[in-house]
Amino acid sequence: MPVPFYVHEYKDKIDSLYRLVIIAAKRVNQIAKMERHAFGKKKKPTVTSVEEFEQDKLTYRKNEKEDLSKI
Numbered sequence: 001m002p003v004p005f006y007v008h009e010y011k012d013k014i015d016s017l018y019r020l021v022i023i024a025a026k027r028v029n030q031i032a033k034m035e036r037h038a039f040g041k042k043k044k045p046t047v048t049s050v051e052e053f054e055q056d057k058l059t060y061r062k063n064e065k066e067d068l069s070k071i
Helices: 017-034 045-054
Strands: none
Touching: 017 045
């Protein structure tokens, strides 16, 4: 059984929980496309995605337009 993930564990790694969800979802789509023809039981792509984020294997760039502090 996988270890549960807690939001407060990521507060030092990412500025927003929503950004984490978007990054993880994009990675899930990549994993799902790669494993479409794979056989056998593997971890769920969502678990793999969050584990990769924890291990600093995923990176992201913020848009300059995303600065919402000026609103």
